Amino acid sequence: QQPVQSPQAVILREGEDAVINCSSSKALYSVHWYRQKHGEAPVFLMILLKGGEQKGHEKISASFNEKKQQSSLYLTASQLSYSGTYFCGTWGRAAGGGNKLTFGTGTQLKVEL
Amino acid sequence: EAGVVQSPRYKIIEKKQPVAFWCNPISGHNTLYWYRQNLGQGPELLIRYENEEAVDDSQLPKDRFSAERLKGVDSTLKIQPAELGDSAVYLCASSSRQGQETQYFGPGTRLLVL
Numbered sequence: 001q002q003p004v005q006s007p008q009a010v011i012l013r014e015g016e017d018a019v020i021n022c023s024s025s026k027a028l029y030s031v032h033w034y035r036q037k038h039g040e041a042p043v044f045l046m047i048l049l050k051g052g053e054q055k056g057h058e059k060i061s062a063s064f065n066e067k068k069q070q071s072s073l074y075l076t077a078s079q080l081s082y083s084g085t086y087f088c089g090t091w092g093r094a095a096g097g098g099n100k101l102t103f104g105t106g107t108q109l110k111v112e113l
Numbered sequence: 114e115a116g117v118v119q120s121p122r123y124k125i126i127e128k129k130q131p132v133a134f135w136c137n138p139i140s141g142h143n144t145l146y147w148y149r150q151n152l153g154q155g156p157e158l159l160i161r162y163e164n165e166e167a168v169d170d171s172q173l174p175k176d177r178f179s180a181e182r183l184k185g186v187d188s189t190l191k192i193q194p195a196e197l198g199d200s201a202v203y204l205c206a207s208s209s210r211q212g213q214e215t216q217y218f219g220p221g222t223r224l225l226v227l
Contacts, residue, residue: 029213087155105155
């Protein structure tokens with residue numbers, strides 16, 4: 001089942017902060033965050049692993065609550081280049097067996113001057 | 114280092130026609146993925162390869178879709194015949210190994226079926 005992201009869309013002025021949430025109904029092994037600009041490929045931002053290990057971006061942080069099966073992405077002092085659609089990807093059990101990355105519903109972020 | 118390469122970038126075909134997409138993963142990446150992304154939605158996995166073996170194709174509509182990864186490097190995804198509902202962006206991604214490794218995406222092929 002697809003993770004649910006909130007908000008669906010947000011507009012910021014440059015320099016403002018934002019939080020994007022990702023919630024899953026399934027047990028998670030890790031959460032991956034990507035940003036996709038219109039017409040371009042998704043670009044990896046960050047991965048959060050069970051146990052608290054985090055790999056990723058310098059200016060963006062995130063949290064992963066394993067018990068609640070939730071993750072949040074924190075964007076501070078936003079820049080125009082932060083505009084795009086943010087997707088969380090949850091690594092967990094696939095219906096056909098094994099594990100796979102399931103992408104969320106997406107959050108459109110627009111940063112204005 | 115070159116990223117994931119895909120071609121063509123755009124394709125417009127009429128329904129019932131065949132179409133093929135090509136992907137060249139990052140050098141040394143053994144795991145290759147094909148995703149489909151519908152407008153306004155996140156990518157959905159179609160098939161995953163470990164080297165030349167398809168290890169997860171449960172989401173691939175096998176009546177019209179096929180894929181191959183000969184020699185464990187390049188991959189081709191084919192649709193025959195295409196339907197109107199196949200219009201989407203087809204993304205290829207690769208990772209150095211399976212599991213929770215970072216997936217690197219190509220620019221995708223935007224398919225429009227008329």
